[in-house]
Amino acid sequence: MTNTGSQIIKAIEAAWRTIQRKNADVAEVVVVTGSGFHGxxxxxxxxWPGRWTQDEEGKEGADINFVDQITKGMPELFVSGELLGxxxxxxxxxxxxxxxxxLNHTRGEHGTNINGRHNKTFxxxxxxxGLIWPEGKEPHxxxxxxxxxITDETAKKYEKTIEKLEAARLAFLADGRRAEKGQSFGGNGKTGRTTGQGGGDGGSGRGRGARGGSRGGKRIYAVCGCETPDAFPITPGRLERGAIICGDCDEPFRPREDADAA
Structure with a gap:
C-alpha cells in the first residue's frame, strides 16, 4: 500500500487552507476525490454545503438532535481525479x-439558480x-x-501553492486532459443550485437543455427535506444528471413519491 492518495488529499487541503487564510468567509470542508467523468x-x-454530518457526541453541553446535526454539517469539496491530470x-x-x-453560501447568497446556471452574484x-469573466465573452x-x-496576478499570488499542487500530482485520471481539449465544463457550485453546484464544474454540453433530459418532456414533482417542502415540476432525466440542492435545508430534491415513501 502507498500513501499516494493521502498525499493528493493533503495537497488539496493545504491549497484550500491557503485560500481560507486570504479569505475569511471561505468555509471549512471535507475533501474527497474520485472520477468526475463517469456519469x-x-x-x-x-x-456541497452540509454534505457531511459532524459528530457532536461528547462535546460539553451538547444537546444535538439529528436535524441540528444536518444543519451543522460540513461542506464537501470534491475534486475529480481527471482535474489532477x-x-x-x-x-x-x-x-x-x-x-x-x-463565499456565496457563507453569505446566504445564491450564486446559481436551481438549474446550476451561474449568475453575476457568483x-x-x-x-x-482573483478570478475574472473574460471580457466580451457571452455567458454559456x-x-x-x-x-x-484565474488571472496572472492571482496565479503569482498563489505561486507556491500551485507548485505544491504540481508536485503532489502523483496519480490522476487521464480523461481530464482529453476533456479539457475537447469541451468545456462549468465550475460546479452548490448554493441553491446543482451539484456538478457546478458545482463544480458542471454542464455536459451534450445537447440537453437546462431543464431537459434524455427521457423527453414528461415531468414529475420533486421535493426536498424541508418540513413543508414546495414541490416543483422537473424531468426525471434532469434529476439523474446531478443532485439539485435546496438552499434552505441543503438536502437534495428527489421525486415526490420517493420522499413520501421515506
Missing part, C-alpha cells in the same frame, strides 16, 4: 471557483478571489457565468 454529468469539482494553475483555478461558491464572489447557454478564469 451523465461531467464535472471537475463541486462544493491538468497543470497546477488549472487546478488552482477550479479550487478558487469552488471557494467562490463557498462572478462577484469569484472576482474577490445553460451554465451561465461559470467559466471564470
Amino acid at each position: 451523465k454529468n461531467p464535472k471537475w469539482a463541486h462544493f 491538468l497543470p497546477g494553475r488549472r487546478i488552482m483555478q477550479t479550487l478558487l471557483h469552488e471557494a467562490a461558491h463557498s 462572478v462577484k464572489a469569484a472576482n474577490e478571489l 447557454g445553460s451554465i451561465g457565468f461559470s467559466q471564470v478564469e
